[in-house]
Amino acid sequence: MEAVTEGSWESLPVALSPGVLQALRELGFARMTPVQSATIPLFMNNKDVAAEAVTGSGKTLAFVIPILEILLRREEKLKKMQVGAIIITPTRELAIQIDEVLSHFTKHFPKFSQILLIGGRNPMEDVEKFKERGGNIIVATPGRLEDLFRRKADGLDLASYVKSLDVLVLDEADRLLDMGFEASLNTILDFLPKQRRTGLFSATQTQEVENLVRAGLRNPVRISVKEKGVAASNTQKTPTRLENYYMICKADEKFNQLVHFLRQHKQEKHLVFFSTCACVEYYGKALESLIKQVKIMSIHGKMKHKRNKIFTEFRKLPGAFVHRCGRTARIGNVGSALVFLLPMEESYINFLSINQKCPMQEMKPQTNVLDLLPKLKSMALADRAVFEKGMKAFVSYVQAYAKHECNLIFRIKDLDFASLAKGFALLKMPKMPELRGKCFPDFTPVTVNTDSISFKDKNREKQRQKQLEQQRKEREENGGKKKFIKNKAWSKQKAKREKKKKVTAKRKHEEGSDIEDEDMEELLNDTRLLKRLKKGKISEEEFEKRLTGSHSRLKAETVADLESEG
Numbered sequence: 340m341e342a343v344t345e346g347s348w349e350s351l352p353v354a355l356s357p358g359v360l361q362a363l364r365e366l367g368f369a370r371m372t373p374v375q376s377a378t379i380p381l382f383m384n385n386k387d388v389a390a391e392a393v394t395g396s397g398k399t400l401a402f403v404i405p406i407l408e409i410l411l412r413r414e415e416k417l418k419k420m421q422v423g424a425i426i427i428t429p430t431r432e433l434a435i436q437i438d439e440v441l442s443h444f445t446k447h448f449p450k451f452s453q454i455l456l457i458g459g460r461n462p463m464e465d466v467e468k469f470k471e472r473g474g475n476i477i478v479a480t481p482g483r484l485e486d487l488f489r490r491k492a493d494g495l496d497l498a499s500y501v502k503s504l505d506v507l508v509l510d511e512a513d514r515l516l517d518m519g520f521e522a523s524l525n526t527i528l529d530f531l532p533k534q535r536r537t538g539l540f541s542a543t544q545t546q547e548v549e550n551l552v553r554a555g556l557r558n559p560v561r562i563s564v565k566e567k568g569v570a571a572s573n574t575q576k577t578p579t580r581l582e583n584y585y586m587i588c589k590a591d592e593k594f595n596q597l598v599h600f601l602r603q604h605k606q607e608k609h610l611v612f613f614s615t616c617a618c619v620e621y622y623g624k625a626l627e628s629l630i631k632q633v634k635i636m637s638i639h640g641k642m643k644h645k646r647n648k649i650f651t652e653f654r655k656l657p658g659a660f661v662h663r664c665g666r667t668a669r670i671g672n673v674g675s676a677l678v679f680l681l682p683m684e685e686s687y688i689n690f691l692s693i694n695q696k697c698p699m700q701e702m703k704p705q706t707n708v709l710d711l712l713p714k715l716k717s718m719a720l721a722d723r724a725v726f727e728k729g730m731k732a733f734v735s736y737v738q739a740y741a742k743h744e745c746n747l748i749f750r751i752k753d754l755d756f757a758s759l760a761k762g763f764a765l766l767k768m769p770k771m772p773e774l775r776g777k778c779f780p781d782f783t784p785v786t787v788n789t790d791s792i793s794f795k796d797k798n799r800e801k802q803r804q805k806q807l808e809q810q811r812k813e814r815e816e817n818g819g820k821k822k823f824i825k826n827k828a829w830s831k832q833k834a835k836r837e838k839k840k841k842v843t844a845k846r847k848h849e850e851g852s853d854i855e856d857e858d859m860e861e862l863l864n865d866t867r868l869l870k871r872l873k874k875g876k877i878s879e880e881e882f883e884k885r886l887t888g889s890h891s892r893l894k895a896e897t898v899a900d901l902e903s904e905g
Contacts, residue, residue: 346371353383354413354414358447359404363723366443372397374564375404382538383408385883387559389552396564398540399440402426402508406476407444409505409536417472419452421503425828426478427527429518431457438478438508450476456483465496474500481515481523488530498530505535509555511540512548522545528555582675583699585688590754591712591761592704593679594622598629599708600677605633614739621732621763625715643875677702682809683753690748715764720787722795723803733763737773 348355348363349372363369369819371379374392377896381388382405392398406424410417426441438455443450454474456465465487470868483740488497507514518628537556541548544563552559588596601609611626613619616639623637678699680687691697707889736759743749760768767784768774792799 341630346376351376352380353408358407359407359444362447363400365517368400368454372401372763374398374562375401377562377564378538379403379405381560381562385536387537387556388562389541389559390562390564391544392550392564393542398510399437400402402506402540403437403444403508405439405536405538406506406747407448409450409453410475413505416450417475417503419475420443420469420500421661422474422477422497422501423451423503423532424476424506424508425484425501425504426476426508427484427515427524427886428478428665429480429482429514429520431459431480433511434478436482441478445476453478456480458483461789461797462486462490463493466490469495469497472578479611481520483821485526488527501531502530505554506538507531507535508540509551510540510828513545513838514546514552516547517553520558521551523553523686525554533557556582580619583697584675584677585699586677586678586679586702586704587682587685588704588760590681593709593762594625594682594715594764595708597679598626598706598711599705601626601630601633603629615732615735617735619699619726623704624728625718625809626631628710628718680764681755683750684748687745687748690745712761713730716766716785719766720765720792721784724794724796726789726792726847729765731737732764734769734771736763736769739772787866 348368349358351371374390374396378401382402384822390398406426410423426434426437428437434455434457441453441847445453452473454465454472454478456474456477456479458480462483463720465483467489487495491498509524515521531709537559538676539548539556539559552629573733584597597611601611611622613622619637619639627635641889664703688699691699715725715729719729737751737754737756740749740754741751743751751773756768756774758781760779762781765782765784765786766787766789768779768782
């Protein structure tokens, strides 16, 4: 079915409890969104639902409210350790947000206990918390939930506690599968009772999602919700009120343009995405020094325990929270996103427009922008920590570029390494396989011996000097010869890395961590089609036809991605 209607909460064909209505008033949600008006009555009437709606359409309340109403209508009250509902979502940050929304409602129903189970902290803490407080409603990421099902030896028999389960929700199901959680989901489903209500929510309908629907839902009602003004045949995956912009600028101009933009929009709240953790570390420090009276926080996947703390702190800052394009322009609000592209990457815009149904507007680079790269160089000369972060960031960027799934557009052979090195404010070119045998007449390294650059942190510098002394002694013992290990280019290390990747994935799986291993095979197929389209071998209509039903999800993190609340 397809629903496009909105209405007041009182207009629902099923009555909501006073506590739920009170929470809705407190949150300021006076009217339902289409996905809510379509889903809630069906869910509450014991139907399994598979809902497809664009991100930001109000899906969270579409399953939070039915969960509460179904549990309130139970004949037998849930005991502390009995699980009545489970919400599974792909990322820690999204799980935290859902848990917070849920808490606004459960404060009106103290009879229900809720628990958040996510990676990034000791699993035994979750075990003890569950044993102490219980968990009538669980909000979890797949890896951690699967891990807790396996911890019977630690005194937590979760498999027995879920026998009372009434509702299972799989939120952002397409991303759950994109991120490699299919095996974890199947394991979890095996532990759950068959007699339950299940809701599956997704922004896109793919074959993988369809397989999950068949495996986890019983005769579901399928709901496809389009925003007003969006044709039924349109497969748009972003909110209609999201304005997408792009800026074409050279690699050595990108950072200056970014800082200028952020300085012009200090009153707003932003997230800036980079392609690698090392780039986040480097540019986070740079922005912190160059943009005054603004709190800068860095967050990436390798931060483990700090990641959740930083995320929570960011959300508490004044201003509306924005996370990716999918976290702005939500539920009728207006939002915007800006992506920086190199001149050679401009065809990416057409790719997004055709393949992702995501039209973008051009934002011209600003004129008379201050050149801040000399300041960034000075920071590197004054502190070895900055110098090393810049080198690591550059290397990681090049390696990430070499691995880009959309390699017909993002081609490493077309990269202007000299311009890129200038944009990273490097003092010299790093030694790496991808640069071997290349000359860079347009890049001038500093005349300073970079080995002489010391750490501002005295303890780190003391440790470095010890290491240098140790290396000097080893060279003397080896007759003055320095040990040399020849590195191979990324492409030549693929087999070795794949093996290591499998071992790491297995270890994380056993530890219950959240594995983020995205399968992009479909995207490669799409890029092959795009290549044929560009060469005129197929028509645009044929291109569209072949993409129908396919799954393609480009990652905005692969280029510097800036988002702001409009």
